[in-house]
Amino acid sequence: MGRRRAFDEDEVVRAAVELFGGRSYDGVSIDDLVNHLGVHRNSLYKTFGSKRGLYLVALRRHLADDVRPLAETLAAATDAATALRLVTSADLGLLLLAAAERAPADEEVATEVTTALATVDQAIADALGIPIDLAAALTATALGLRLRGDPGGAGAALTRRLDPLD
Amino acid sequence: MALVSIDGDDLVVVIEGLDKLWALKSSLTIPLANVRGATADPGIAADPKGIRAPGAHLPGVITAGTFHLDGEKVFWDVKNPSKAVVIELADERYTRLVLQVDDPRSTVALIEKALR
Numbered sequence: 001m002g003r004r005r006a007f008d009e010d011e012v013v014r015a016a017v018e019l020f021g022g023r024s025y026d027g028v029s030i031d032d033l034v035n036h037l038g039v040h041r042n043s044l045y046k047t048f049g050s051k052r053g054l055y056l057v058a059l060r061r062h063l064a065d066d067v068r069p070l071a072e073t074l075a076a077a078t079d080a081a082t083a084l085r086l087v088t089s090a091d092l093g094l095l096l097l098a099a100a101e102r103a104p105a106d107e108e109v110a111t112e113v114t115t116a117l118a119t120v121d122q123a124i125a126d127a128l129g130i131p132i133d134l135a136a137a138l139t140a141t142a143l144g145l146r147l148r149g150d151p152g153g154a155g156a157a158l159t160r161r162l163d164p165l166d
Numbered sequence: 167m168a169l170v171s172i173d174g175d176d177l178v179v180v181i182e183g184l185d186k187l188w189a190l191k192s193s194l195t196i197p198l199a200n201v202r203g204a205t206a207d208p209g210i211a212a213d214p215k216g217i218r219a220p221g222a223h224l225p226g227v228i229t230a231g232t233f234h235l236d237g238e239k240v241f242w243d244v245k246n247p248s249k250a251v252v253i254e255l256a257d258e259r260y261t262r263l264v265l266q267v268d269d270p271r272s273t274v275a276l277i278e279k280a281l282r
Contacts, residue, residue: 030252031209041213042236045254045262050203052278108282 009047012037016058017065021093025055025102056108062094063116074123080138081159083124087142088155096146168243168265170251170273172280177201177253179265185243188230194241194263202254204277206270211247216240232260240264253277 015037019028030051034041048054070090077083095116103110117139125135145155169180179194186192215223216235223229229242238261244250251270253263267273 029209030205030207034209041207041210042238045205045252046238048203049254050252050278051205051207053203106278 007039007043012039013057013061016054017062017094020055020058021062021097024097059094059098059109059112063112066091067095067116067120071119071123074120075127077127080128080162083128083138084142084155084159087120087139088145092146096143168267170265170267170276172276177277179263181243185230188228190231196255196258198280200256200258201277201281202256204251204253204274206274207250207252208248210250210252210264211244215242
């Protein structure tokens, strides 16, 4: 029997969400994880199996803690502009990085990302009473605005044109 | 250096050249069901290794053989830490393998793909 884990797994996973959400997967080394998460290297391997193992746990936590609540908030959106603003202002760093970087190379990540985005699409479709493909286009636009780095300005310009959706 | 390959449902590690002498092992065959994951980890060479039994450890030159640390048994075969890969195991004699491979990125990809 190995020694008992001397760390709070919940805190470690949350810290991993922050780390993986701010940097590329390849840009996060095990040394980075050991230093930022305050976990011994051996404990990290023992608990999560590998860097990818920890990444998947962190991604699922991000989807549960950040993306699912967004979908719940979106249910109260009464117009397209509000839905757009909610998505562009949500903490979606890890989801965006996962979609751009890991999903093309890792089908398990791709499945998680696709499911999460479908949840957001559905929430928008339900809230605004619009077809799911139109809701998906709105989600894609919001995520695109996030990637542009100027969501406020571009988003405001777009929302003035979104009235016909309501 | 180690050659890592997948043979059916097994992960096969072949220790090359003189390393097999230091490591006192020429190969390891592990069912993929007992492989939890693989990670490229250059930093691991700087960590404490524990007690060597049996094997060779000349700091900065070679770490090869079986090391015991915190109740875990770890197999090492590393001369160049920048090419170190960690393979975590379950229900095996070794808790993990720390191996020097020619291409850590492709070795990790090979193992991860076999596990999915």
